[in-house]
Amino acid sequence: MTPERLAGSAGPHVFVESLDDMVVADEDLSHLTKSLRMRVGNPLTASDGNGSWRRAALAESGTLEPVGDVVFVDPRERPVSVAFSLVKGQKPELAIQKLTELGVDRIVVLSAERSVVKWDDAKVRSAKDRWRRIVREASMQSHRAYLPELDALTPAVEWISRSDVAIAQFGGRHLGARDTSIAVGPEGGWSASELAAASQAVSLGDTVLRAETAAIAAGTLLTAVGTGRRSDVR
Amino acid sequence: MTPERLAGSAGPHVFVESLDDMVVADEDLSHLTKSLRMRVGNPLTASDGNGSWRRAALAESGTLEPVGDVVFVDPRERPVSVAFSLVKGQKPELAIQKLTELGVDRIVVLSAERSVVKWDDAKVRSAKDRWRRIVREASMQSHRAYLPELDALTPAVEWISRSDVAIAQFGGRHLGARDTSIAVGPEGGWSASELAAASQAVSLGDTVLRAETAAIAAGTLLTAVGTGRRSDVR
Numbered sequence: 347m348t349p350e351r352l353a354g355s356a357g358p359h360v361f362v363e364s365l366d367d368m369v370v371a372d373e374d375l376s377h378l379t380k381s382l383r384m385r386v387g388n389p390l391t392a393s394d395g396n397g398s399w400r401r402a403a404l405a406e407s408g409t410l411e412p413v414g415d416v417v418f419v420d421p422r423e424r425p426v427s428v429a430f431s432l433v434k435g436q437k438p439e440l441a442i443q444k445l446t447e448l449g450v451d452r453i454v455v456l457s458a459e460r461s462v463v464k465w466d467d468a469k470v471r472s473a474k475d476r477w478r479r480i481v482r483e484a485s486m487q488s489h490r491a492y493l494p495e496l497d498a499l500t501p502a503v504e505w506i507s508r509s510d511v512a513i514a515q516f517g518g519r520h521l522g523a524r525d526t527s528i529a530v531g532p533e534g535g536w537s538a539s540e541l542a543a544a545s546q547a548v549s550l551g552d553t554v555l556r557a558e559t560a561a562i563a564a565g566t567l568l569t570a571v572g573t574g575r576r577s578d579v580r
Numbered sequence: 581m582t583p584e585r586l587a588g589s590a591g592p593h594v595f596v597e598s599l600d601d602m603v604v605a606d607e608d609l610s611h612l613t614k615s616l617r618m619r620v621g622n623p624l625t626a627s628d629g630n631g632s633w634r635r636a637a638l639a640e641s642g643t644l645e646p647v648g649d650v651v652f653v654d655p656r657e658r659p660v661s662v663a664f665s666l667v668k669g670q671k672p673e674l675a676i677q678k679l680t681e682l683g684v685d686r687i688v689v690l691s692a693e694r695s696v697v698k699w700d701d702a703k704v705r706s707a708k709d710r711w712r713r714i715v716r717e718a719s720m721q722s723h724r725a726y727l728p729e730l731d732a733l734t735p736a737v738e739w740i741s742r743s744d745v746a747i748a749q750f751g752g753r754h755l756g757a758r759d760t761s762i763a764v765g766p767e768g769g770w771s772a773s774e775l776a777a778a779s780q781a782v783s784l785g786d787t788v789l790r791a792e793t794a795a796i797a798a799g800t801l802l803t804a805v806g807t808g809r810r811s812d813v814r
Contacts, residue, residue, distance in 0.1 A: 563796075
């Protein structure tokens with residue numbers, strides 16, 4: 347079985363704390379019964395967000411009745427991560443949603459030197475809460491067995507100095523099958539000290555991409571490796 | 581030179597009717613002088629949208645002064661296209677913008693059997709006008725030498741029966757280096773008659789993608805072939 351495919355699943359997908367004693371969180375329950383108009387007995391799938399899932403049916407008062415056994419989905423052999431820089435006035439929500447849908451294992455929101463975002467602690471906390479909700483909703487929508495990790499706000503110079511991380515940069519080398527981690531800079535570009543700290547650089551192509559488009563393209567290309575989608579390429 | 585890279589360019593990018601007698605359209609001029617606060621003498625690039633471009637400087641009253649010679653960018657050897665189905669209540673604008681940024685040569689908005697969109701002629705005309713504006717703005721933003729073609733609304737069954745078009749479908753074969761054209765269905769899926777008409781099917785991966793995410797992923801993977809971004813993959 348390929349990672350992330352919940353074979354034989356039907357209906358919507360929710361995350362629960364325990365697959366043995368399945369209780370749906372209040373906001374998820376309201377989504378199921380109001381937006382999706384589910385009734386008691388309707389089929390769905392539940393996951394612990396850590397690789398395990400099972401088929402179930404909606405039961406009374408926000409609990410789920412198991413229908414099938416618990417199934418474990420192997421994690422990706424080489425987990426992939428995409429990092430991008432938070433920029434003032436830009437909305438990172440789209441990139442977070444799409445990277446989650448694409449099956450990226452780790453999403454990193456960077457604070458780069460040219461990010462020009464000065465947030466106080468309260469603003470950072472509220473942004474993180476909002477981003478985690480987006481990750482959870484997009485994981486439900488895309489029927490993931492693993493909830494991706496979300497790191498925010500990591501200093502860019504620290505993240506891109508890791509030996510497994512490549513920055514996206516015009517003139518960088520072509521992406522290869524062993525790449526697992528790409529960091530996209532702010533639209534103003536990486537600073538001189540960030541460029542000096544970066545361990546390697548890859549090119550995402552020949553057009554000028556907006557930062558969120560570059561992040562989504564990076565996630566598409568990296569996740570394509572693991573699924574063999576790029577395996578038959580010349 | 582790789583397609584689409586405007587080597588040595590500086591400043592914003594605009595499209596003009598003729599590169600010999602460069603006149604900036606009113607709405608583009610307002611964007612340059614108001615949003616971007618450009619002044620007479622500031623550098624930019626101009627393209628005819630058909631592969632030719634040149635460096636220029638903003639002159640008086642909406643004209644441009646040539647700075648460099650006209651440069652011709654070879655078209656992609658095997659032009660790539662992405663088609664997706666218009667669905668009621670969904671916004672195709674995001675997909676059109678991102679596919680343009682990624683350098684897709686042809687964007688096709690399909691009318692599929694499960695599209696459930698019944699538009700009168702006036703609504704179709706106004707949507708086409710809006711989409712063409714998005715294509716133009718995104719082409720300026722991404723400094724393209726070629727404006728992509730935009731086809732709307734093409735009957736899905738007609739488009740996907742072409743021998744060079746592959747529908748995106750779970751269980752389809754892996755994408756290969758010879759693929760140039762992918763069609764993404766509506767979220768309700770292809771109809772039985774569309775599935776019967778399709779000449780081939782490729783898989784875009786193992787997660788459940790929203791239609792617009794699938795279209796962006798298809799554009800990323802197809803354009804990656806031409807630029808060699810996938811050429812060194814095992």
